[in-house]
Amino acid sequence: MTRDIRICFIGDSFVQGVGDPEHRGWVGRVLEATAGDLTAFNLGIRRNTSDDIRRRCWQEVLPRLVGADNRLVVSFGSNDTLEENGAVRVDPGRSLENLTSILDECGRQAVTALVVGPPPVIDAGEAHLRRTVKLADEMTALCRSRHVPFIATTMELASDPTWRREALAGDGAHPGIGGYRRLADIVLTGQWRDWIAQTHH
Template sequence: MRICFVGDSMVNGTGDPAYLGWVGRVLRAERKRRAELTGYNLGVRRDRSDQIRARWRAEVEARLPAECEGRVVFSFGANDAVQDVSPSTTLGHAEAVLAEAKARWPVLMVGVVPMDAEPVRGRCQTLDRALASLCARLDVPFVSVFDGLVASSDWFDEIRAGDGAHPASLGYGRMAEIVLESPAWQRWIRSAA
């Protein structure tokens, strides 16, 4: 199985001194069950939904040949919220990306992370809820991490101690736990392609 994780700096794991982020921690945990698992981190710092829409297909196709079991995880939206992109614009890009990817591979989406500053955090929450509704309509599994991270002091303590946007190891560790423990992830990762 090969999984491409497509998104922004949160997918990339920016700020983690261990260079794992949540993606590396999720892959490490899942590799214990599937020794042949290969993961590709396609997170790009500062990417908005329009930039992800422009690049995802070529990057994923290069890593998921037809003879391999391929899957795609998307996670983005925080940069859209920070830059005050309208939710309808973000949702339009997300719908196009998810519909196209779903036609070829099993797809899952991880929701928007909370930012420390208001009103950006409010925009992140609104976008997270809207993406959850979109994924339900498209029948794409969705993992919301927003509420779990809002309740995590590690997430905000590390953001405040760092660059103001990205956590370090504990915050990403908590995000990985939320993803791994979610029923949506568990069903998706164990389903046949």
């Protein structure tokens, strides 16, 4: 008996797969490598912060859920930590509040959650990377306290030559095929397979 698993992926341009000429991004590649009966929805929107994602999350996710094994993959943070007009777009405390709110609602809706950490924005500089790493560490602790799997990506991609090269050859932020393949590998070797195998209760 195959389980009918429905997965919504909500997040920013990295979730959407911006920059990938094959239009698969990491989400498409992870799904491709995952066995089983999956129905997936990519709800990534470019430039979205955690404020934007929290605001639209359940309006978009709930209509896509059925009486099945419902899952939600959340990934944000890279836009939150960008500086605009001398201030970060979203205060780190609020980023964590937004994640808490989404995870709490997952509990109420019986939706099994997984969080993928924010990828680095290569041309945004060292200060942005430091802020993103710090936010990712705080997200890790938050997820651990709630027994939600968290897959860290920031440092691994920041030092990955393919990710860096493709991002700089593109718009400075988004990689091409190789970078998204690398991010998909990080997710697949993270807690993805255990999370998919987990039975819904």
